[in-house]
Amino acid sequence: xxxxxxxxxxxxxxxxxxxxxxxxxxxxxxxxxxxxxxxxxxxxxxxxxxxxxxxxxxxxxxxxxxxxxxxxxxxxxxxxxxxxxxxxxxxxxxxxxxxxxxxxxxxxxxxxxxxxxxxxxxxxxxxxxxxxxxxxxxxxxxx
Numbered sequence: 754x755x756x757x758x759x760x761x762x763x764x765x766x767x768x769x770x771x772x773x774x775x776x777x778x779x780x781x782x783x784x785x786x787x788x789x790x791x792x793x794x795x796x797x798x799x800x801x802x803x804x805x806x807x808x809x810x811x812x813x814x815x816x817x818x819x820x821x822x823x824x825x826x827x828x829x830x831x832x833x834x835x836x837x838x839x840x841x842x843x844x845x846x847x848x849x850x851x852x853x854x855x856x857x858x859x860x861x862x863x864x865x866x867x868x869x870x871x872x873x874x875x876x877x878x879x880x881x882x883x884x885x886x887x888x889x890x891x892x893x894x895x896x
Contacts (some may be wrong), residue, residue, distance in 0.1 A: 784811060789861040792892070807893075815894035822859070825886030832879040841844065841886075856891040 776872040782798045784809070789795065795819060797808035807818045828838045864885040871878045 783865070783867065785863055785865050786815070787861040787863050788889075789859045792859040792861075807890075809838075810892075810894075813894065815891055815892050817859070817861070817888075819888050819890040821889045823860075823887030823889070825884065828883040829876050830881045831877055837876075856893065857890055858891055860887060860889045861884070873879050885895075 782800055784796045784798060787795045787797060792804040793871075794809040794816075795817070798811055799808060804822075805819050807816045809816050822841070826837055827841075844893045862885070864883070866881060866883045869876060869878055869880045869882060873880075876882075
């Protein structure tokens with residue numbers, strides 16, 4: 754279950770390596786807000802299921818490539834039920850995925866909420882899922 758949550762959290766946080774310019778997020782893709790402190794705030798789109806797959810910044814050709822995830826908290830609140838809270842181990846690093854020397858590292862926090870339209874992973878439809886945590890990586894492309 755921990756592996757499934759880690760994959761779900763990672764996929765929800767950062768995905769897709771496409772470099773095509775887009776004026777908005779493609780239909781059906783969830784937009785995840787990232788707060789990267791002095792580097793800025795960004796909206797990324799997700800698409801994929803890898804733990805360290807890059808995420809494309811909306812309205813940009815930039816991509817954020819994750820190199821490590823801090824603690825990630827997954828909360829599921831079924832309709833009329835008690836919250837289920839799971840937390841991943843702090844600092845999970847990608848295998849050999851380090852940033853290039855000419856790209857400074859950025860650390861970002863994310864917080865995304867979604868309501869399940871249908872039952873999934875043992876949770877009934879209507880369950881409110883929240884994923885929050887921290888990711889470290891580097892930006893590629895031009896703003």
